[in-house]
Amino acid sequence: MNHTISxxxxxxxxxxxxxxxxxxxxxxxxxxxxxxxxNEEGITRITIVTKGDEGILEQxxxxxxxxxDTIKVVDFSDGSSIEREMALIKVTxxxxxxxxxxxxxxxxxxxxxxxxxxxxxxxxTGDPQKIDAILELLRPLGLKELVRTGxxxxxxxxxxxxx
Amino acid sequence: MKMNGARILLECLxxxxxxxxxxxxxxxxxxxxxxxxxxxxIKHILPRHEQAGTHAADGYARVTGKVGVMIATxxxxxxxxxxxxxxxxMDSIPMVIVTGQVPTxxxxxxxxxxxxxxxxxxxxxKHNYLIRDVRDIAATVKKAFYLARSxxxxxxxxxxxxxxxxxTAEFDYPExxxxxxxxxxYSGHPRQVEKAVNMMLGSQRPVLYVGGGVVLSNAAxxxxxxxxxxxxxxxxxxxxxxxxxxxxxxxxxMLGMHGAYCANMAMTHSDLIxxxxxxxxxxxxxxxxxxxxxxxxxHIDVDPASIKKNVRVDLxxxxxxxxxxxxxxxxxxxxAAKADEMVENLKPWLEEIAAWKTKQPLEYVQGKNTxxxxxxxxxxxxxxxxxxxxxxDVGQNQMWTAQFxxxxxxxxxxxxxxxxxxxxxLPAAMGxxxxxxxxxxxxxxxxxxxxxxxxxxxxxxxxxxxxxLVIINNNFLGMVRQWQELFFNKNYSQTCLExxxxxxxxxxxxxxxxxxxxxxxxxxxxxxxxxxxxxxxIMEFKVAREEKVLPMVPSGASLNEMVCNA
Numbered sequence: 121m122n123h124t125i126s127x128x129x130x131x132x133x134x135x136x137x138x139x140x141x142x143x144x145x146x147x148x149x150x151x152x153x154x155x156x157x158x159n160e161e162g163i164t165r166i167t168i169v170t171k172g173d174e175g176i177l178e179q180x181x182x183x184x185x186x187x188x189d190t191i192k193v194v195d196f197s198d199g200s201s202i203e204r205e206m207a208l209i210k211v212t213x214x215x216x217x218x219x220x221x222x223x224x225x226x227x228x229x230x231x232x233x234x235x236x237x238x239x240x241x242x243x244x245t246g247d248p249q250k251i252d253a254i255l256e257l258l259r260p261l262g263l264k265e266l267v268r269t270g271x272x273x274x275x276x277x278x279x280x281x282x283x
Numbered sequence: 284m285k286m287n288g289a290r291i292l293l294e295c296l297x298x299x300x301x302x303x304x305x306x307x308x309x310x311x312x313x314x315x316x317x318x319x320x321x322x323x324x325i326k327h328i329l330p331r332h333e334q335a336g337t338h339a340a341d342g343y344a345r346v347t348g349k350v351g352v353m354i355a356t357x358x359x360x361x362x363x364x365x366x367x368x369x370x371x372x373m374d375s376i377p378m379v380i381v382t383g384q385v386p387t388x389x390x391x392x393x394x395x396x397x398x399x400x401x402x403x404x405x406x407x408x409k410h411n412y413l414i415r416d417v418r419d420i421a422a423t424v425k426k427a428f429y430l431a432r433s434x435x436x437x438x439x440x441x442x443x444x445x446x447x448x449x450x451t452a453e454f455d456y457p458e459x460x461x462x463x464x465x466x467x468x469y470s471g472h473p474r475q476v477e478k479a480v481n482m483m484l485g486s487q488r489p490v491l492y493v494g495g496g497v498v499l500s501n502a503a504x505x506x507x508x509x510x511x512x513x514x515x516x517x518x519x520x521x522x523x524x525x526x527x528x529x530x531x532x533x534x535x536x537m538l539g540m541h542g543a544y545c546a547n548m549a550m551t552h553s554d555l556i557x558x559x560x561x562x563x564x565x566x567x568x569x570x571x572x573x574x575x576x577x578x579x580x581x582h583i584d585v586d587p588a589s590i591k592k593n594v595r596v597d598l599x600x601x602x603x604x605x606x607x608x609x610x611x612x613x614x615x616x617x618x619a620a621k622a623d624e625m626v627e628n629l630k631p632w633l634e635e636i637a638a639w640k641t642k643q644p645l646e647y648v649q650g651k652n653t654x655x656x657x658x659x660x661x662x663x664x665x666x667x668x669x670x671x672x673x674x675x676d677v678g679q680n681q682m683w684t685a686q687f688x689x690x691x692x693x694x695x696x697x698x699x700x701x702x703x704x705x706x707x708x709l710p711a712a713m714g715x716x717x718x719x720x721x722x723x724x725x726x727x728x729x730x731x732x733x734x735x736x737x738x739x740x741x742x743x744x745x746x747x748x749x750x751x752l753v754i755i756n757n758n759f760l761g762m763v764r765q766w767q768e769l770f771f772n773k774n775y776s777q778t779c780l781e782x783x784x785x786x787x788x789x790x791x792x793x794x795x796x797x798x799x800x801x802x803x804x805x806x807x808x809x810x811x812x813x814x815x816x817x818x819x820x821i822m823e824f825k826v827a828r829e830e831k832v833l834p835m836v837p838s839g840a841s842l843n844e845m846v847c848n849a
Contacts (some may be wrong), residue, residue: 130464133413138405145406175591182588186443189462202785 122151123177124169124203124273126194127184128281131164132158135189139166142187142227148172148180152270163191167272169248194274194281203273207251208233217234222260228254239264247271288417288418288448289314292381295424298456301352302326303343303717305336309356310396311383328717328746331738335710337367337380338736342714344376345346346672348501351378351714355387356395361442362403368438368703373497373701374522375434377380377390378407379427388448391491401442402529409437410847417450425460434467436499436585467585471610473600479557480579482616484621486555486579488632489515489696490540493565495700496560496584497523499814502605503527503693503843506559509608511616516636518546520561529689536645537638539567540836541682544643544845549636550575551843558603559583562592563593564701573841583607608812643834643847645686654803656680656755656826660687663725663753668811671723672715674698675710676732682832689701694759706735709752713739717749723751724815730756730780742792743819751813754786754823757830765831769849770838790821797821 136155138165143150151169158165170180177197184193196203213221214237223241225232228250234241244254248271256265275281286294292315296304302514303326308316311580321325330336333355334691340351342589351371355364371378380562385394401413410430412423421441427439483489495508497519503526510533512516516533527534538546546785550556556578563582571594572665580599582590590599600607616621647657659681667673673688674697675681692695699707714727717820733754762776767775772777787797800809806824813822834845 133415134401134405137402141405179588179592184593186586186588188462188465 121173122171123200124196124201124271126196126273126281127166127168127190128158128163128194129166129193130189130191132189133161135164137187137218138187138189139168139184139232141205142183143168143170143180146170146179146183148176150172150188152268154270154272167263167270169271185252186226192281194275196275198276199273203247203271204242205246205271206245207255208267209244209258209263210265211240211242211258212238212264213240214238220232221258224254226255230254285451286454286455287314287318287451288420291417291420291452291454292424292448293318293325293748294444294454294838295421295456296352298814300349303328304352304356305339305343305714307333307336307356307360309360309383310497311357311445312354312360313444315354315383325818327520328708328712330742331586332736333715334367335654335736335739337364337378338370338381338704338707338710338812339714339717341367341371342674342697342711344371344378344714345719346595346694346713346715347718348694349377350748351376351426353378353380355380355382356396356647357383357400357697358398360396361398361400363613365403365407368404368440369701370702370704370707371438372407372409373438374664374699375499376438377431378438379424379431380438380440382440382442383448384442384444384550388445390444391460400440400708404440406617407438407687408440409435411440411442413442413444414447415444417447417452420447421451421454421456422540423759427459430462430465431516434465456826468601469585469603469606471583471607471797473610473779475598475600476607476610476614479600480611480618482579482581482598483513483515483557484618484625487628488553488628489513489555489557490535490549490553491515491517492520492550492556492558492561492840493517493526494520494559494561494695496604498560499521499691500560500585500604501693502560502608503613503774505605505608508612512612512621514629514633515557516549516633518542518549520564520567520700521698523561524685524696525690525693528691530691532596532627537685538641538652540569541686541832541834543645543686543755544834544847545636545639545821547834547845550578551841552635553578555579555581557581557583561590565593566595569836569840570844575842595687597823619783632787641663646712649801649803653827654800654806655823656683656824657687658803658823659753659806659826660684662806662810663727664688666807667725668723671695671725672697672712672719674712674715676728677703677705677730677759678724678732678763679728679830679832680708680729680732682762683755686832706792708732709736709739709750712750712752713742714741714749716843717746718750722804724749724845725751725753727753729761730754730758731760736790740790740795740819744794749817749818750819752819752821754821755826756823757826757828758783760830762832764829768829768831769835786821786823795819795821797823799823799825823829
């Protein structure tokens with residue numbers, strides 16, 4: 121079972137190392153990890169997608185909370201959140217394939233951000249399942265390079281992470 | 284007042300109530316040592332290895348309840364502290380370790396004696412800090428001490444580059460420091476406490492399972508009140524020894540892999556386990572799927588991450604153990620009649636336990652020719668002071684001490700439980716003696732572990748620390764040999780420590796005294812002589828070579844499937 125967890129941490133030297141080290145030291149897996157500043161000074165948000173059952177998830181959340189630099193852990197597993205991911209996809213596209221690529225890009229409301237005679241580079245945003253879907257369609261046409269950001273998430277409704 | 288970073292550090296330590304530090308000089312801490320030279324308010328003890336200094340700070344912290352302090356230089360000095368830090372981390376001991384670091388401009392450059400100690404100790408410290416600005420020293424030290432001693436205690440490392448020690452700033456010790464991400468819960472929720480008390484009053488075979496947390500929380504008296512109020516039997520982990528008096532009628536002794544038969548049986552047949560300041564470690568639970576099959580579990584712990592980590596918990600109570608015990612006793616006062624009734628109702632359970640004690644007591648046979656290690660421990664107990672402090676090393680010596688010494692007061696037993704660090708016994712005793720110069724401090728070690736920090740004999744003599752070092756010598760790496768005997772066809776691979784060492788000569792080489800017993804009738808005499816020496820002593824006992832620690836719960840077996848005779 122995939123879980124998306126956001127940890128809001130003090131932007132202290134080495135804090136990302138601490139969080140990542142926690143996962144590896146305890147044998148929790150990291151499918152993807154994303155870190156960036158928030159609108160509050162000195163606070164960084166680290167978003168991790170991990171796998172595990174309920175028991176493992178509970179331990180992950182508790183261990184993250186135990187870190188001194190952690191201000192809050194937000195567990196997005198209960199469904200009341202929006203998840204998004206961005207992918208930059210370079211596909212080889214020659215002659216007969218070029219039109220097909222454009223059709224797929226259009227269907228997924230993605231964007232072409234670079235073009236050569238032999239390739240297109242596509243920017244796609246959406247929830248992780250949408251990204252997986254566009255990739256599945258583009259794969260047979262020839263994926264040259266794939267860059268994914270990993271999922272980030274935000275809660276639905278008017279409240280922020282502080283309440 | 285303006286002063287350099289090194290002096291600021293010392294002034295901060297003084298503000299935190301530190302009067303004793305352990306440490307070893309070097310290039311990146313020479314400025315601190317220069318300031319220390321004139322700093323009258325802190326006593327410094329120089330070990331002969333940074334690992335020993337760290338264990339000494341650990342032993343100091345365990346016996347006093349204060350934060351132990353160790354100072355080491357960068358590079359190899361810092362890496363030498365890692366074992367000691369991990370030891371303290373596993374047992375939740377409050378410590379602050381200050382390591383020197385190369386100047387900030389050289390960090391990351393593979394400079395001379397540079398290591399990324401912050402990276403190395405990330406997973407074995409409660410938290411660590413690298414200070415880059417002299418103006419941050421005061422607040423960082425304050426945070427370090429606060430973190431070290433609060434919530435679930437632990438070691439904090441501060442890495443202090445040389446140029447930061449040399450730079451100057453105004454010394455201004457903050458009144459308060461705020462750590463946004465750290466708000467430990469001390470107060471047990473009253474509703475949870477109420478539920479717990481109801482569960483206790485409804486149980487028929489309850490057991491109190493207590494660990495190091497009861498010692499750290501200074502809750503021995505409250506535990507005693509609670510246990511006796513309802514007549515609930517008490518078993519302690521290795522870390523909890525002394526939290527409940529070993530000679531008390533309700534005491535089951537230690538449980539777990541080498542615990543007493545009655546303790547393990549009580550846990551297995553219990554219908555309610557009240558766990559306090561203990562973490563259901565694998566040495567205690569044995570096979571988890573068959574652990575305490577009939578029991579509901581109440582788990583009291585200040586660290587929420589410890590709860591439900593290994594076993595299912597029916598009623599978690601996050602909070603300081605002492606606080607929760609006080610609340611429980613108060614709650615019981617409201618149900619005085621039911622409580623009294625329970626004391627009556629538990630009689631059959633206590634009889635069942637007494638039967639287990641009689642069926643399989645902790646025993647050994649002391650013959651005429653060879654000294655049994657358990658006999659030495661019992662004699663030490665008999666002849667030692669009422670308030671003696673005992674440290675152990677790791678292995679058979681540790682287990683026999685835990686089984687046979689019978690600790691009655693908290694903060695009198697020092698042992699590396701979580702990490703099981705050989706070489707801990709002697710330096711930990713050293714730290715304890717530094718804290719209490721007038722109390723009797725005994726270090727019980729095996730012939731394996733004692734060699735790992737034997738150089739501390741020099742520290743003992745130089746600082747007049749009259750530690751009594753007992754060596755239980757079976758010329759084997761005992762515990763490993765036991766496993767090789769039971770499970771590996773007696774293939775004693777690399778566990779024979781046959782070389783005879785003249786420990787009397789060794790003691791005298793350092794300026795101490797040594798005594799040797801090779802026959803049972805010499806044991807008492809050696810102990811008396813050793814104890815009456817004014818300075819540090821080595822007392823060596825050549826014991827039976829292939830004695831086993833029993834009972835034993837083998838790997839993969841359930842807690843009640845103990846091997847009692849082998």
